[in-house]
Amino acid sequence: MWGAIDQEKPIAVLLGGLSAEREVSLRTGEAVLNSLKRQGYAAFSIDAGRDLPSRLTWQQCSRVFIALHGRYGEDGSVQGLLETMQLPYTGSGVLASSMAMDKVVTKKLLLYHRLPTPVFAELSRADIEQDRLSDCPPLPVVVKPVREGSTIGISLVHQKSQLPAALAAALGHDDRVLVEEFIAGREVTVAVLDGEALPVIEVVPKSGFYDYQAKYTAGCTEYLLPAPLEQPLYHALQQAAVAVFHILGCSGAARVDFMVRDGQFYCLEANTIPGMTETSLLPKAAAAAGLSFDQLVERILAGCGLNK
Numbered sequence: 001m002w003g004a005i006d007q008e009k010p011i012a013v014l015l016g017g018l019s020a021e022r023e024v025s026l027r028t029g030e031a032v033l034n035s036l037k038r039q040g041y042a043a044f045s046i047d048a049g050r051d052l053p054s055r056l057t058w059q060q061c062s063r064v065f066i067a068l069h070g071r072y073g074e075d076g077s078v079q080g081l082l083e084t085m086q087l088p089y090t091g092s093g094v095l096a097s098s099m100a101m102d103k104v105v106t107k108k109l110l111l112y113h114r115l116p117t118p119v120f121a122e123l124s125r126a127d128i129e130q131d132r133l134s135d136c137p138p139l140p141v142v143v144k145p146v147r148e149g150s151t152i153g154i155s156l157v158h159q160k161s162q163l164p165a166a167l168a169a170a171l172g173h174d175d176r177v178l179v180e181e182f183i184a185g186r187e188v189t190v191a192v193l194d195g196e197a198l199p200v201i202e203v204v205p206k207s208g209f210y211d212y213q214a215k216y217t218a219g220c221t222e223y224l225l226p227a228p229l230e231q232p233l234y235h236a237l238q239q240a241a242v243a244v245f246h247i248l249g250c251s252g253a254a255r256v257d258f259m260v261r262d263g264q265f266y267c268l269e270a271n272t273i274p275g276m277t278e279t280s281l282l283p284k285a286a287a288a289a290g291l292s293f294d295q296l297v298e299r300i301l302a303g304c305g306l307n308k
């Protein structure tokens with residue numbers, strides 16, 4: 001449902017914020033703000049700290065473009081605040097945002113809908129402290145915080161001796177840890193815009209691991225667009241990404257990440273506020289579909305609303 005948009009007031013772009021992905025969000029937010037201004041919109045940015053409610057009260061705006069990543073931004077909490085304040089905002093609503101932020105909830109929903117996802121176990125801080133690790137899949141595994149992004153706190157574990165450090169690294173970011181079967185294969189991502197899949201991208205990090213540096217340093221990763229996959233697999237990935245978008249109840253833009261091994265795909269997770277930095281995947285996929293960065297920003301802005 002649309003809130004009444006007061007066109008006289010400017011658009012607030014929320015950026016920065018309180019999460020570990022703050023630096024990425026500053027880059028996404030700046031790119032979005034520049035684009036809005038370039039297109040003639042009155043817009044200003046707000047660094048979304050603990051004082052966000054008072055900033056939104058004092059610096060009046062008509063609608064909010066959320067360019068935050070991670071906790072307190074992509075996880076439904078800021079969306080809840082904006083619902084409470086009746087300020088129309090971009091992207092997914094409260095429930096979709098919080099479900100997508102939680103990799104375990106996402107994976108349980110995928111299993112329920114018979115979409116393939118790597119075998120996994122969830123461990124609490126107490127499980128780890130008391131060495132209750134028996135439910136974990138066999139090595140090699142990937143150890144992740146349940147609610148994080150940009151590969152922060154993620155480790156690949158090939159030998160048992162590496163497990164304690166990996167669990168400690170993940171616990172540094174969340175009280176809940178996901179231990180997932182390692183899929184030795186190719187990595188692809190599918191952006192979805194308003195329920196339609198954009199061209200599939202294969203990412204080939206030069207280091208072999210798509211970590212923080214590979215994601216945000218120009219030249220560290222090769223992007224194959226469209227991904228050189230057999231047509232049936234290519235279309236199955238696009239269909240799966242759209243299905244994930246609807247299963248989670250997403251709105252606007254989202255990006256769904258997969259691994260592919262032996263012709264079979266495994267869904268890793270969904271991002272409800274995909275990065276829009278100069279190395280980010282969503283703008284590349286949009287460009288391949290004929291949408292410029294400014295057109296992409298305008299499409300996301302057009303989805304501003306409440307009660308999503």
Ligand SMILES: Nc1ncnc2c1ncn2[C@@H]1O[C@H](COP(=O)(O)OP(=O)(O)OP(=O)(O)O)[C@@H](O)[C@H]1O
Pocket residue numbers: 118142144148149150151152154180181182183184187209210211257259268269271
């Ligand atoms: N099960 C797995 N098997 C192989 N590689 C994996 C697996 N899970 C994660 N990875 C690698 O780790 C990276 C980060 O994992 P994932 O996408 O789950 O987390 P994220 O930090 O939320 O990512 P994003 O930056 O997209 O928010 C992936 O892009 C992939 O390279």
Ligand SMILES: [Mg+2]
Pocket residue numbers: 257268269
């Ligand atoms: Mg990912």
